[in-house]
Amino acid sequence: MTSFLSSRRLRGGLTGAAVAALVLTTAACGGTTRGEEEGGGSAGEASASANPDAEIPSGLKISFLPKQLNNPYFAIADGGGENAVEEIEGEFSEVGPSEASASSQVSYINTLTQQGVDVIVTSANDPNAICSALDQARAGGANVVTFDSDTDPACRDLFISQATSEGIAQSQIDLMAEQMGGAGQVAILSATANATNQNAWIEIMETYAAEKYPDMEIVATVYGDDEDEKSFQETQGLLQTYPELKGIISPTTVGISAAARYLSGSEYKGKVALTGLGTPNQMREFVKDGTVTAFALWNPEELGYLAAYAGAALAAGQITGAEGETFEAGELGEYTVEADGVVVLGEPTVFNADNIDDFDF
Amino acid sequence: MALDSAHPATPAPATPAGQAPAERPSPTSRLRLLGTGDGVITLVLVVFLLVASFAVEGFASTRNTGFLLLDVVVIVLIALPLTLVIVTGEIDLSVASTVGLTSAVMGQLWFAGLPLEAIIPICLLLGGVLGAVNGLLVTRLGLPSLAVTIGTLALYRGLAFVVLGDRAVADFPRSWTTWALSGIGATGIPVVVVPLLVLIVLTGVVLHATPIGRSLYAMGNSEDAARFAGIDVGRTKLWLFVVTGVVAALGGVYWTLRYGSARADNAQGLELQVIAAILLGGVSIFGGSGGLVGVLAGALLLGSLRNALQLVNVPSDVLNIVTGALLIVAVVTPQIAARFRGRRPRGRPRTP
CATH class of the missing domain: 3.40.50.2300 (Response regulator)
Structure with a gap:
């Protein structure tokens, strides 16, 4: 065999790395761990004082x-x-x-x-x-x-x-409860799994719905990643997985229009309620054809x-x-x-x- | 002249496929090889840098150099082992998902209170395991690496979301995250470029000046011939996948510190940027040809092109079009050149 690879040497190297890892783990008491970070940070920076009468210069x-x-x-x-x-x-x-x-x-x-x-x-x-x-x-x-x-x-x-997160989340739950009669299964079609806003709203929606509409059950949260096609497919998936579904809340403009497009062309049109955050131009045809009753958005x-x-x-x-x-x-x-x-x-x-x-x- | 198979553009005497390339230790030819790299792409890079320095306001400054290098560090890092993998005629599409999974695990372990000094070796070990899964499926079960790593691309990304879910862990120590961004003195060159250079030299030596490197080209040109020449193809490839996993994990650790945020969706789509840089650098996707200098030039060219076009406010869609078109030109040109010379292009697909 040619000398192109000394597997023993390589294997030895990996074992060495593993041992090193173990040693480090056990000897880790003195390491950098979570929570020992010095507090404060850049809070309370002494900023220059404001001049309310300053003119806005042109060419900014x-x-x-x-x-x-x-x-x-x-x-x-x-x-x-x-x-x-x-x-x-x-x-x-x-x-x-x-x-x-x-x-x-x-x-x-x-x-x-x-x-x-x-x-x-x-x-x-x-x-x-x-x-x-x-x-x-x-x-x-x-x-x-x-x-x-x-x-x-x-x-x-x-x-x-x-708007305040509470205002947004609660208005969507209220809209949904109004449209589906306040009882039954509801699913959420969100943006990406990491989306800051949507996650905050969904959390509030869940607690608010549990308090105010105890018969409303949020059965799933799926992620359309703010992609039209993925949101479309996720809507389809929701309706197949939950045949008893009474409504979908989509707190994202890409999601709600994809979901509306799916619903308007399916047997669920008018039976499964859809609300959430959408723009009037995107949603106009679905409001007019009866797929969607009402939705919300700030301007x-x-x-x-x-x-x-x-x-x-x-x-x-x-x-x-x-x-x-x-x-x-x-x-x-x-x-x-x-x-x-x-x-x-x-x-x-x-x-x-x-x-x-x-x-x- | 098995060594010349590293140059798709240079007309080299056809390599008798079965010739064992491992028996040619000529130091001068090795040096020459390292020096020439892929001349064309390097030249294009140099010309582009010169033009951009004069034509684009704000391009040639220390701060911008730092920004530019920080953007390509992880791409170059992962391109190193992936170049070796591609030279053997295989591919690993799961590298970006490995970055994501490593990042997620790093976040979760940090959240659980482990010290970073222990988390990092664990992450690298994890990367090795992930690479070994790819390698074993490819070499032991004989599955095509394209299929295997498309599978693990989805699998590892999925696992990343299982580990960290939709959370982001962001309270890493400031001293570590600022180190990841800091420059060497006032040069603007990020400090991480130094260890990266060490790895680049190491990879360059392995690929271009050792029997291992030559055996990789041999495998890429003809796996059967390499096997007959006494090369343990399976084992070499397995280790290449393991190394790729470890390096991708290192990339994950760095990515997490650089952005100060461990997330399951970190580095999504990065694999395509890495592969684009490698192909632009003159490495044949079918294996058997290409050199590391070209890959470095390719990565830097893509990075600086993006940077310069952003500085002149070119919209991102146009930017993607330019990058894509450039890639196609880079892949097509050597093929056309080869056809012009009446030769079949090098690095055609292996017969199944």
């Missing part, structure tokens, strides 16, 4: 970095942002990955840092994974506003919340609009992100920064056959 570079491009929801939100940036005579840009992943967002944040933009408005695919990149961007002089999905509060200046255009104004207010020095500061957001009026640098847009709007034609987004 404001960049929107959504979770992913080609997602209708973010397209609308970014469009609202673009309107706001036009009003304040800034420079708008929209960049982002084509797949919703934290690592590719990091790469885009780095690019924005390198380009020296004034404001980064982003929706985080992971609350922590983009933190160090955002820290670098802020060290480089950028103001960071998150909207839709927040990061760790230490990594951004402001978070523009679409994403206003969300992007507010986020852009908040970013401009930060860049201009009108606010620093401290609780109690106020700023003007164009035609939306005055907003107040709440605890942890959160600004809440308002209550979600419920869309049904009567009012859906009043909205175009």
Whole structure:
């Protein structure tokens, strides 16, 4: 046999590694373990004082970095942002990955840092994974506003919340209970398994439903990964697995429209209730053909609009992100920064056959 | 000249397939091989870097170099063993899922209170086991590696979600996560590039200057011939899969620290980026040809192209189109060149 491989040597190496691992495990008492991290962090940074009367300078570079491009929801939100940036005579840009992943967002944040933009408005695919990149961007002089999905509060200046999580979750359960009579099996079709928002809402939905509608049983949560086809298939799977299913809640715009498309072409149309978060333009035909009675959403255009104004207010020095500061957001009026640098847009709007034609987004 | 089979673009005298390449220890030809690598792709990289430095604002700066290198570190790392695997004519599509599963296990163990110094060896060991599963299925059961690793791609990713579910573990110590991002002094070059360089040199020496490396090319060109030449094909491939698993696990550990977040869906789709870099670097997907210098150039070219296009605000969809088109050009060009010379392209599929 040729000398190309001495398997004994290799095997010895692996055994060595295994032994080393064991030794390390047993001798680990002095190692780096969870929970011994020094507390504090960057909390309570002494930021410069705000000047509420500062003018917003023209030519501010404001960049929107959504979770992913080609997602209708973010397209609308970014469009609202673009309107706001036009009003304040800034420079708008929209960049982002084509797949919703934290690592590719990091790469885009780095690019924005390198380009020296004034404001980064982003929706985080992971609350922590983009933190160090955002820290670098802020060290480089950028103001960071998150909207839709927040990061760790230490990594951004402001978070523009679409509505309170309670408001969103409870309105969906109430809508569902109304449509299915408050008793029976309900399933949830969510976005990705890691989605910050959806997971928070689903948790609240479960406790709220258990309290208020004890006969409503949430039997499953499935994940369509915010992909149309996958969401479509998951809907199909749900109806096959749970023949007694009375309703589906999909707290994501991609999910609800895929589910509506499946239901409208199936025998379950009008029998299985569907509600959740969707845009009027996506859902119009399904509301008109009777597949969907009512669904909810805040106005994403206003969300992007507010986020852009908040970013401009930060860049201009009108606010620093401290609780109690106020700023003007164009035609939306005055907003107040709440605890942890959160600004809440308002209550979600419920869309049904009567009012859906009043909205175009 | 079995060594020349490493160059798809150079017209080499046809290798008599059965010739045992292990008996040719000529140091000068080894050096030459390392030096030339895949000249074309390296040249393209150099030209691109020069053009981008002048034409793209903000490209040639220390900070951007750091960003760029951090983005390609894991791709290069996993490309090292995967290049060897592909040279033998096999493939491992489960590398990104191994990264994900390692990351999930790392998060779960950290959550359970184990020290990082113990978690990391456990993760590497896990990677070895995952690689061994691939290797055993391929070599012992004789299954095609494409089918096996498509299976384990789904399986390992699924296991990752079983381990960590939809949670993300993110409270890793700041000292470790900042180390993963830190640069060497003021150069902007990430510190992790140093251990990576060691691994690159190690892989380069193994592939291009040892009998093991030559036996890999022999296997890729003709498995039967390699077997007749006395090479234990099965065992070599098994160990290659094990090493790939370990290195992918190392990538998982680094990925987790770099993003400071252990998640089951970490590095989803990374396998395609790694394979793209390898193919762009001139390695034949059918095995038997290609060199490590080309792979490094391929990975850096893809990374810097992406970086430069992002800096000039090219939308991500166009970016994907450019990357895809580049890959096709890179794969097709040598084939066309070979046909022009009236030769059949090297590295055609082995007959079943």
